[in-house]
Amino acid sequence: DQQVKQNSPSLSVQEGRISILNCDYTNSMFDYFLWYKKYPAEGPTFLISISSIKDKNEDGRFTVFLNKSAKHLSLHIVPSQPGDSAVYFCAASALTGNQFYFGTGTSLTVIP
């Protein structure tokens, strides 16, 4: 069973607007959460992370929000740029666990 879920397979946003990508998880033991970005024919690359002791982490145009009670995290991209068009994966792990569990990905298209 999927422990990390990304229920939106795709998202289209106008350039300059905000992109919001969502991720839900089922395991309350998860402590660390990552977002990866993947371009076609390339491997996923690390984008931003957050630990469960925080509810927000910001890095330039990218902000990740964590709602532990809802077991939900989101990635905000502001402003969105055409170069942000990619597949975004969220991943989660427990400190005592042995792997990161990945979602199925959301394909973001930023329209110029």
Add this chain to the structure above:
Amino acid sequence: DAGVIQSPRHEVTEMGQEVTLRCKPISGHDYLFWYRQTMMRGLELLIYFNNNVPIDDSGMPEDRFSAKMPNASFSTLKIQPSEPRDSAVYFCASSFGRSFSYGYTFGSGTRLTVV
């Protein structure tokens, strides 16, 4: 550093044939992971190694899959015999330590097609 290097980039094989995927991790990284990407399940962990020792292979789908890491700079994932349902993109990733805050560095993947 050249990053995680995987070969081949693409592999097309006939059902029943043996397939070997190769990975060279980043020098100095002590963890190596093999993932498989499918549309339905996203990125699934197949097996991971720490200091060349297999730690968890519970994600390996069946006995047709095997993985080895004979030294710190090389790992293989073998499928024998291959089946059409094995068609997917296989990624190798490495990290120094558990790397909770920065995750893993992935290779570019091997796209496997079994016909």
